[in-house]
Amino acid sequence: MPEIQLLRPDHAPALLAFEQENRTYFAASIPDRGDEYFARFSERHSALLAEQQAGDCYFHLLVGAGGEVLGRVNLLDVADGGADLGYRIAERATGRGLATWAVREVCGLAANRYGLTTLRAGATLDNAASRAVLTRSGFTVVGERQFSSGPGLSYLRGLADFAAPSGAQASP
Numbered sequence: 746m747p748e749i750q751l752l753r754p755d756h757a758p759a760l761l762a763f764e765q766e767n768r769t770y771f772a773a774s775i776p777d778r779g780d781e782y783f784a785r786f787s788e789r790h791s792a793l794l795a796e797q798q799a800g801d802c803y804f805h806l807l808v809g810a811g812g813e814v815l816g817r818v819n820l821l822d823v824a825d826g827g828a829d830l831g832y833r834i835a836e837r838a839t840g841r842g843l844a845t846w847a848v849r850e851v852c853g854l855a856a857n858r859y860g861l862t863t864l865r866a867g868a869t870l871d872n873a874a875s876r877a878v879l880t881r882s883g884f885t886v887v888g889e890r891q892f893s894s895g896p897g898l899s900y901l902r903g904l905a906d907f908a909a910p911s912g913a914q915a916s917p
C-alpha cells in the first residue's frame with residue numbers, strides 16, 4: 746500500500762501532476778476544478794498549507810514508492826469534533842481497494858491524531874464506487890442532499906471504534 750503523508754510544500758509538483766493526469770477521470774464523477782485551479786496551483790497549494798497549519802483542515806496524500814501521488818483523502822472544515830471527508834484516487838490505481846483502505850486509515854488518524862469524534866461525507870447517487878467506499882468504511886446514510894452535479898446522499902460516521910484505549914498515546 747502507498748504511504749499516507751500529510752500535505753507538505755514539496756508535494757506540489759507530484760500533486761499537480763496527479764490532478765492534471767486525472768482531471769478528465771475525476772470530472773466524470775465530481776465537479777471539475779476549473780482552469781484557474783491549474784493556472785494558480787502554487788498559490789492554492791500555499792493556501793491549503795496555511796489552512797492545515799491553522800488546524801482547519803488535514804490534507805493527506807497517498808504516495809507511491811516512486812514519490813508519485815496515487816490519491817488524496819482530505820478532512821475539511823474541522824470544528825467541534827467533526828470534519829468533512831473527501832477523497833479521490835488516480836484512475837490507474839482504482840478498483841483494488843485503495844480508497845476503502847485509505848478512508849479507514851484516515852478515520853484512525855482523525856480519531857487518534859486529530860481528536861475527532863465524527864466524520865461527514867457525501868456522494869451523488871450516480872457515484873456507485875464512492876457510495877460503496879463509504880458503506881464499506883462504516884458510514885451510514887443520514888439524509889438526502891443536492892450537489893451541483895446532481896442528487897446525492899449525506900453520510901455520517903462516529904469514530905468511537907477507532908479511538909485508542911484510554912491511556913494510550915496517539916503516535917505523532
Ligand SMILES: CC(C)(COP(=O)(O)OP(=O)(O)OC[C@H]1O[C@@H](n2cnc3c(N)ncnc32)[C@H](O)[C@@H]1OP(=O)(O)O)[C@@H](O)C(=O)NCCC(=O)NCCS
Pocket residue numbers: 770771774775832833834835838839840841842843844845846867868869872873874875877878
Ligand atoms: C470513487 C473512488 C475514490 C473509488 O476508488 P477505488 O480505490 O477504486 O475504490 P475501492 O477499490 O476501495 O472501492 C470501490 C468499490 O466500488 C465498486 N464499484 C466501482 N464502480 C462501480 C460501479 N459503477 N457500480 C457499483 N460499484 C462500483 C468497486 O467494485 C469496489 O467495490 P468492491 O471492492 O466490492 O468490488 C475513485 O473511483 C475516484 O477517485 N473517483 C473520482 C473522484 C470521486 O468520485 N471521489 C469521491 C467523491 S464523493
